[in-house]
Amino acid sequence: MQRRPAIILNFGSQYVQLIARRIRELGIYSEILPFNTKAEEILKRDPYCVILSGGPASVYEPSAPLPDEDIYHLGIPLLGICYGLQAMVYQLGGVVERAVKQEYGRAKLTVIKDDPLFYGLPKEFDVWMSHADKVVSLPEGFEVLASSENSPNAVIKKGKLYGIQFHPEVAHTTYGREIFHNFLYRVCNAQKNWEVGDLVEEKLQEIRDTVKEGKVICALSGGVDSTVAAVLTHRAIGDRLECIFVDHGLLRKGEVQEVESYFRSLSLPFRKVNASELFLSRLKGVEDPEEKRKIVGRTFIEVFEKEAERSGAEYLLQGTLYPDVVESAGIPGAKVIKTHHNVGGLPEKLGLKLLEPLKELFKDEVRQIGKKLGIPDELLQRHPFPGPGLSIRILGEVKEEDLEILREADYIFIEELKRWGLYNKVWQAFAVLLPIKSVGVMGDVRTYERVVALRAVDSSDGMTADWSRLPYDFLDHVMRRIINEVKGINRVVYDISSKPPATIEWE
Numbered sequence: 001m002q003r004r005p006a007i008i009l010n011f012g013s014q015y016v017q018l019i020a021r022r023i024r025e026l027g028i029y030s031e032i033l034p035f036n037t038k039a040e041e042i043l044k045r046d047p048y049c050v051i052l053s054g055g056p057a058s059v060y061e062p063s064a065p066l067p068d069e070d071i072y073h074l075g076i077p078l079l080g081i082c083y084g085l086q087a088m089v090y091q092l093g094g095v096v097e098r099a100v101k102q103e104y105g106r107a108k109l110t111v112i113k114d115d116p117l118f119y120g121l122p123k124e125f126d127v128w129m130s131h132a133d134k135v136v137s138l139p140e141g142f143e144v145l146a147s148s149e150n151s152p153n154a155v156i157k158k159g160k161l162y163g164i165q166f167h168p169e170v171a172h173t174t175y176g177r178e179i180f181h182n183f184l185y186r187v188c189n190a191q192k193n194w195e196v197g198d199l200v201e202e203k204l205q206e207i208r209d210t211v212k213e214g215k216v217i218c219a220l221s222g223g224v225d226s227t228v229a230a231v232l233t234h235r236a237i238g239d240r241l242e243c244i245f246v247d248h249g250l251l252r253k254g255e256v257q258e259v260e261s262y263f264r265s266l267s268l269p270f271r272k273v274n275a276s277e278l279f280l281s282r283l284k285g286v287e288d289p290e291e292k293r294k295i296v297g298r299t300f301i302e303v304f305e306k307e308a309e310r311s312g313a314e315y316l317l318q319g320t321l322y323p324d325v326v327e328s329a330g331i332p333g334a335k336v337i338k339t340h341h342n343v344g345g346l347p348e349k350l351g352l353k354l355l356e357p358l359k360e361l362f363k364d365e366v367r368q369i370g371k372k373l374g375i376p377d378e379l380l381q382r383h384p385f386p387g388p389g390l391s392i393r394i395l396g397e398v399k400e401e402d403l404e405i406l407r408e409a410d411y412i413f414i415e416e417l418k419r420w421g422l423y424n425k426v427w428q429a430f431a432v433l434l435p436i437k438s439v440g441v442m443g444d445v446r447t448y449e450r451v452v453a454l455r456a457v458d459s460s461d462g463m464t465a466d467w468s469r470l471p472y473d474f475l476d477h478v479m480r481r482i483i484n485e486v487k488g489i490n491r492v493v494y495d496i497s498s499k500p501p502a503t504i505e506w507e
């Protein structure tokens with residue numbers, strides 16, 4: 001049976017899989033197609049709707065990607081999001097310009113006109129914006145349904161053509177899910193045709209079909225993603241899997257012992273490899289964040305290739321998730337935000353075949369799979385920790401003495417979060433060591449020492465994030481402990497940037 005899809009045209013947005021995922025969650029099958037897919041090709045699939053994603057381009061640039069203009073005349077409901085809205089406006093004769101005031105992060109939306117799209121929603125709510133261009137005049141026949149302070153034309157419509165300047169797909173838009181629900185079920189009259197189903201069974205089969213009789217080594221970090229990937233694959237192919245945990249000298253205080261004891265208890269075939277000298281020597285003198293990420297990626301692979309040779313494995317299993325792929329511009333049209341060591345950081349010639357069963361999923365979906373697999377909560381609730389580890393939390397060159405300072409500061413922050421019952425309330429938290437010094441006074445003596453920044457964010461998938469409103473008393477306590485206990489630090493600051501426009505990590 002052919003399922004009627006919701007079609008998403010991809011203009012290179014960071015969020016394109018998030019759109020697909022929102023639609024999946026609402027029980028509708030969805031497909032992502034290239035932005036220039038012909039209208040007749042789209043029509044053949046009998047879709048419920050066409051959604052135009054956001055994207056990094058600006059419609060008035062000569063090389064801007066634009067969809068087949070016929071899509072506006074198919075009589076199929078259409079929803080343009082951010083760049084998608086701007087493309088529709090431009091092609092139908094409206095005007096889009098670079099805005100004087102750009103809009104990143106939270107904005108308040110005010111609904112001006114009732115519409116099925118806003119069914120059941122309040123007249124005012126928070127939405128998440130990420131744009132520099134702005135619709136300044138509408139094409140003929142369009143009306144405004146909602147505005148924000150910076151975007152008078154935040155939601156527009158003509159018949160079944162809708163355009164939205166904000167991002168309903170990101171978790172920080174308060175009623176984003178409801179907007180998709182209303183669009184699919186009230187505007188498009190869609191019928192449920194997709195069950196999240198048993199993703200676990202599907203994945204097990206996929207792994208068995210790919211690996212067949214082969215052997216696999218798993219790059220295991222002790223984090224949520226690679227743990228879920230390992231347990232899943234172990235269930236699929238048993239002891240033909242071996243897990244390799246690399247101590248690259250960039251791990252947190254106590255982490256090696258912690259990870260070892262977790263994995264002994266899960267009874268997975270497990271090996272620890274100490275490669276810290278190799279990683280630290282390669283990073284010596286390197287300041288550029290992208291360069292550091294690539295070095296870590298390549299060095300990881302060197303270690304894994306050696307391990308594979310020893311065990312005769314042909315596959316390398318990684319816990320790669322969708323955000324890693326998209327930020328490394330692993331999808332067409334997307335810009336590189338940062339090279340995730342496990343995607344863009346891989347060498348061109350890879351002697352191993354990659355196995356990445358979680359590649360199109362998001363962190364919270366992976367946690368759900370982990371739960372189904374019986375992985376203990378304590379492990380599943382661990383905060384994400386990037387593969388390049390502390391090397392991207394020491395801004396600039398990575399020196400051994402700085403690693404020690406950062407380890408101590410980070411340990412205090414996390415220990416106190418746990419003590420105060422806040423660890424599971426924030427999505428991710430860590431300390432960053434800044435490459436600057438500032439003046440202090442301790443016991444009547446002048447100090448001139450380093451600065452630590454604390455970062456704690458609320459998120460559901462890492463694609464967007466807001467800074468956690470940690471209690472002042474808590475921050476005060478952590479500041480005091482860090483400055484009193486960690487030699488070399490005389491100042492602590494708290495990072496209050498959201499993503500966008502910042503990112504979660506500093507490098």
Ligand SMILES: Nc1ncnc2c1ncn2[C@@H]1O[C@H](COP(=O)(O)OP(=O)(O)OP(=O)(O)O)[C@@H](O)[C@H]1O
Nearest residue numbers: 219220221223224225226246318319384385386387
């Ligand atoms: N120290 C390590 N040893 C072996 N493999 C690693 C290590 N660090 C990272 N990796 C590999 O790189 C992948 C990506 O790292 P990433 O930190 O995104 O995922 P994770 O560690 O599994 O989960 P989390 O995001 O919860 O930390 C991991 O899934 C794992 O396959």
Ligand SMILES: O=c1[nH]c(=O)c2[nH+]cn([C@@H]3O[C@H](COP(=O)(O)O)[C@@H](O)[C@H]3O)c2[nH]1
Nearest residue numbers: 339340341384385386387388462503504505
């Ligand atoms: O395995 C990883 N390898 C990497 O190279 C990497 N860079 C960032 N991160 C993690 O991804 C999430 C989003 O981070 P950013 O907002 O900083 O891009 C956050 O949870 C980051 O910790 C990484 N994970």
Ligand SMILES: NC(=O)CC[C@H](N)C(=O)O
Nearest residue numbers: 054055082083131132133
């Ligand atoms: N997120 C987007 O789709 C951005 C669209 C466009 N490049 C802008 O800055 O307005």
Ligand SMILES: [Mg+2]
Nearest residue numbers: 221223385386
């Ligand atoms: Mg990790």
